[in-house]
Amino acid sequence: MRPLKKLPYMRRAAALLTLLLTVVLTSGCSGQFVVLDPKGPIGDAQRDLIVFATLLCAVVIVPVLILTAIIVWRYRDKPGSKASYKPEWEHSAKLETIWWGIPVVIIIILAAVTVKYTYALEPSKPIVSEKDPITIQVTSLDWKWLFMYPEQGIATVNYLSIPEDVPVRFELTSDAPMNSFWIPQLGGQIYTMSGMAMTLYLQADEAGDYFGSGANFSGEHYAKMRFDVKAMPQEQFDAWVREVKATSSELTKDGYEALAEPGVSEQQSFSAFPEQLFREIVTKYAPSGSHHHGGAHVEPQPQTQEEQHSHHSAH
Structure with missing residues (x-):
């Protein structure tokens, strides 16, 4: 019978060890929680929704x-316990109202707030600003990102x-397996899909360097689907554009086909x-046909005479 007496102490030791292990593992995550440190209006609103939902x-x-914890300690089996014993107790209208009513109210509040934020943060909804947006066309490839500034x-x-x-008005597509475009400090992610053009508006309120990444499993080197984002004053941005035009080679059709290979x-830059x-x-x-989402409408390419002849012959 001696091992049975040691069992509660073994359980307590296991629980304490689990707690210590959890603390050690979580303390190792020393990186910054970038989602909670937004640098743009979309990221700000999404952070507020996360905090509100968490507190609720x-x-x-x-x-x-x-x-x-109180109940486990208060009503544990111990010698001389004076806790009331009610084996026939099975219903309390007051308690059931509390433990059902409060969660229902919280769910209703959370649903209303989430719906409000969902409509306000629709990815294709333009950001209100006195400045005109800049358009950047994004293509996810295996395993790299191509950004075009039309x-x-x-x-x-x-x-x-x-x-x-x-x-920034991002128009996004994929010429590879589906991926997910994400700049955590500027806003939530959006999928890139073959044959579709998605739209996402983001804005950086502060100059600085930001982390960008693919957030979807897409094969062998998916972990390398990362990119650097640098927000800078308009004058510096214009100077960077001039530098790229003056020092970089052009991206040709053949060059793109080579780039699109897995x-x-x-990092590369192209002057055209x-x-x-x-x-x-x-x-x-x-x-x-054409596929679009959220305003990023892309017209289909016109058919050649050979394609039109083949199409009519098939009918």
Whole structure:
């Protein structure tokens, strides 16, 4: 019978060890919680929703955890216990109203707030600003990111420069397996999909360097789907554009086909790219139609005479 007496102490030791292990593991996460350190209006609103939802859930979770500990300690089996014994007790209208009513109210509040934020933060909804947005076309590849600036006529790979305090209209697609575009400090992620052009508005309120990443499993080197984001004053951004135009080579059709081959890539820049490249990427899998979401409408490419003749012959 001696081992049975030691069992409660073994359980307590295991619980204490688990607690210590949890503290050690979580303390090792010394990196900054970038989602909770937003640098743009979209990130600010999403952070507020996360904090509000967490505090609202804590209204239920914290009392439940505290009461659980109190009940386990108060009503544990011990010699001389004076706790009331009510084996026939099975119903309390007051208690059931409390433990059902409070969660229901919290769910209603959380649902209302979430719906409000969902509509306010619709990815394709333009950001209110006195400044005109800049457009950047994003293509996810295996395993790299291609950024094209149609207004500036330049392109980059695995790094992104944007003007400070200016809305950015991202048009996104994929020429590889589906991925997810994410700059945590500026806003939530959005999927990139073959044959579709998605729209996402973001803005950096402060100059600085930000972390960007793919947030989807997409094969062998998915962990290297990262890119650097640098927000800078407008004058510095314009100077950067001029530098890229003056010092970089052009991205040709053949160059893009080589870039699109599966493989990792270092940061690159291009002084020019084919004018209709983004449209061709979006419509290459749907030559007879167009796919768009949230305003990023891309017209299909016109058919050649040979394609039209083949189409009519098939009917």
